[in-house]
Amino acid sequence: MNAAYTAVPQEQKNPAYAIPLEDIDVSDPELYRSNTMWGYFERLRREDPVHYCAKSLFGPYWSVTKYKDIMQVETLPGIYSSDSRRGGVTILDSNTAVQLPMFIQMDPPQHDEHRKAVSPIVAPENLARMEGIIRRRTGEALDSLPVGREFNWVDKVSINLTTQMLATLFDFPWEDRSKLTYWSDATVALPGEGLVDSEEHRMQIMGECAAYMTRLWNERVNAEPRSDLISMMAHDARTRNMTPEEFLGNVLLLIVGGNDTTRSSMTGGVLALNENPEQYAKLCANPALVASMIPEIVRWQTPLSHMRRTATEDTVLGGKNIRKGDKVVMWYVSGNRDEEAIENPNNFIIDRARPRQHLSFGFGIHRCVGNRLAEMQIRILWEEVLKRWPKPGQIKVIGAPERVASPFIKGYESMQVRIDA
Amino acid sequence: MIKVTFIEHNGTVRSVEVADGTSLMEAAVGNLIPGIDGDCGGCCACATCHLFIEPEWLDKLVPAEDMEKSLLELAECVGPGSRLGCQIKLSQSLDGIVARTPLGQH
Numbered sequence: 001m002n003a004a005y006t007a008v009p010q011e012q013k014n015p016a017y018a019i020p021l022e023d024i025d026v027s028d029p030e031l032y033r034s035n036t037m038w039g040y041f042e043r044l045r046r047e048d049p050v051h052y053c054a055k056s057l058f059g060p061y062w063s064v065t066k067y068k069d070i071m072q073v074e075t076l077p078g079i080y081s082s083d084s085r086r087g088g089v090t091i092l093d094s095n096t097a098v099q100l101p102m103f104i105q106m107d108p109p110q111h112d113e114h115r116k117a118v119s120p121i122v123a124p125e126n127l128a129r130m131e132g133i134i135r136r137r138t139g140e141a142l143d144s145l146p147v148g149r150e151f152n153w154v155d156k157v158s159i160n161l162t163t164q165m166l167a168t169l170f171d172f173p174w175e176d177r178s179k180l181t182y183w184s185d186a187t188v189a190l191p192g193e194g195l196v197d198s199e200e201h202r203m204q205i206m207g208e209c210a211a212y213m214t215r216l217w218n219e220r221v222n223a224e225p226r227s228d229l230i231s232m233m234a235h236d237a238r239t240r241n242m243t244p245e246e247f248l249g250n251v252l253l254l255i256v257g258g259n260d261t262t263r264s265s266m267t268g269g270v271l272a273l274n275e276n277p278e279q280y281a282k283l284c285a286n287p288a289l290v291a292s293m294i295p296e297i298v299r300w301q302t303p304l305s306h307m308r309r310t311a312t313e314d315t316v317l318g319g320k321n322i323r324k325g326d327k328v329v330m331w332y333v334s335g336n337r338d339e340e341a342i343e344n345p346n347n348f349i350i351d352r353a354r355p356r357q358h359l360s361f362g363f364g365i366h367r368c369v370g371n372r373l374a375e376m377q378i379r380i381l382w383e384e385v386l387k388r389w390p391k392p393g394q395i396k397v398i399g400a401p402e403r404v405a406s407p408f409i410k411g412y413e414s415m416q417v418r419i420d421a
Numbered sequence: 422m423i424k425v426t427f428i429e430h431n432g433t434v435r436s437v438e439v440a441d442g443t444s445l446m447e448a449a450v451g452n453l454i455p456g457i458d459g460d461c462g463g464c465c466a467c468a469t470c471h472l473f474i475e476p477e478w479l480d481k482l483v484p485a486e487d488m489e490k491s492l493l494e495l496a497e498c499v500g501p502g503s504r505l506g507c508q509i510k511l512s513q514s515l516d517g518i519v520a521r522t523p524l525g526q527h
Binding site for chain 1: 464498
């Protein structure tokens with residue numbers, strides 16, 4: 001490990017070290033908009049790895065900040081519940097959309113049944129079948145970019161490609177596909193941050209989604225089984241009798257899971273290479289490094305800053321007494337920068353020895369079901385980018401990106417770039 | 422050294438020799454056997470080292486614990502010989518073990 005690394009000289013200057021330990025609240029959305037959460041997590045990992053915050057926008061909660069402690073929580077689903085009735089998987093309890101029953105927010109055995117109904121769509125054989133169409137659409141999207149002029153990479157590339165992917169997975173009417181992105185964003189938005197005004201407003205949007213998706217379900221339940229997600233759920237014995245709430249919940253889960261996250265990594269990769277020009281040069285000199293760069297982008301970006309659990313019994317974690325009912329937040333964004341688990345964790349290194357050993361997909365029974373699909377989408381993006389623009393620095397980030405103000409979605413509202421011919 | 426034979430999804434057979442105490446996942450990843458990823462590093466937390474043990478070796482293995490069973494429950498194409506490679510520590514009694522690897526993990 002990197003024994004030489006120490007931030008002692010920083011401590012005086014860094015505001016994270018200027019406040020009493022007990023006042024540290026890493027859930028403040030502003031920290032993520034300004035990208036200033038790092039120092040607070042660094043301090044917690046060193047001084048108070050399992051940290052209690054008594055007062056926050058989201059109520060009292062525990063922060064789990066080290067890789068090994070996060071792994072412990074992930075692998076004890078009986079003690080650390082994901083059930084929506086106990087509070088679900090995000091720090092925000094009162095998000096009405098995220099309180100819907102969805103398999104990410106169920107414990108076994110129901111979780112297993114619902115997950116197994118949809119997981120074949122992202123199995124290796126199916127991914128191999130999808131690769132050609134993803135590559136063709138990625139190529140088309142890149143060929144339409146305004147080379148030589150400034151544009152927003154988030155809209156023109158990241159949102160465009162992930163929306164197309166969702167439309168393919170759901171076999172969703174192509175001309176309406178931007179609705180998928182809208183529903184996804186509305187599911188996770190913080191009220192008052194632009195997209196949704198209130199929980200009532202959110203549920204009104206969710207109602208539109210439910211009505212649209214129910215129409216597709218009704219068309220497909222009476223047709224021959226096909227390989228899209230809605231048809232798969234409509235024909236699978238384990239999911240065909242879902243309640244309307246369960247159906248909407250699982251649809252939203254699959255939309256959000258495949259949308260915001262991959263989108264942020266598609267943007268984050270461009271930013272990481274711009275911030276690390278020597279890595280950009282290394283990649284261009286050896287494009288085969290795309291394979292190990294993709295998981296490194298996913299670690300470096302950490303598209304979801306956290307997942308939350310709720311203790312089902314009194315327990316001990318990292319020497320702290322967690323009480324039954326306590327909210328326990330696993331900060332992936334911190335565990336992915338834990339120097340005890342990952343060598344030089346603050347550096348973006350595209351040829352790491354074990355690049356997939358990161359927390360961004362979670363671990364245990366709730367580990368991201370679409371992880372290999374996400375990696376494939378991002379891999380194809382970079383393979384096609386390098387075919388067109390093979391020179392280091394050819395895609396230039398202009399100015400600082402605008403980041404999402406959320407302790408959950410770690411992403412970008414916009415990022416201006418220019419591709420030099 | 423313990424001899425391990427991997428039979429890939431496409432029928433390719435490869436034999437490798439690894440030290441006593443190595444896990445089957447480490448034997449595969451360390452020798453670049455395709456189809457085995459081992460994302461979590463071997464702590465039974467991801468099921469990306471799922472493989473199929475040939476029937477004659479199954480009885481010689483330490484039975485799967487609950488977490489391994491839960492993860493296998495969610496893995497694709499699970500069959501009677503399904504195990505997670507990280508949970509099988511190789512020793513002299515397993516010298517010559519044969520395992521089939523899937524097309525990929527997820």
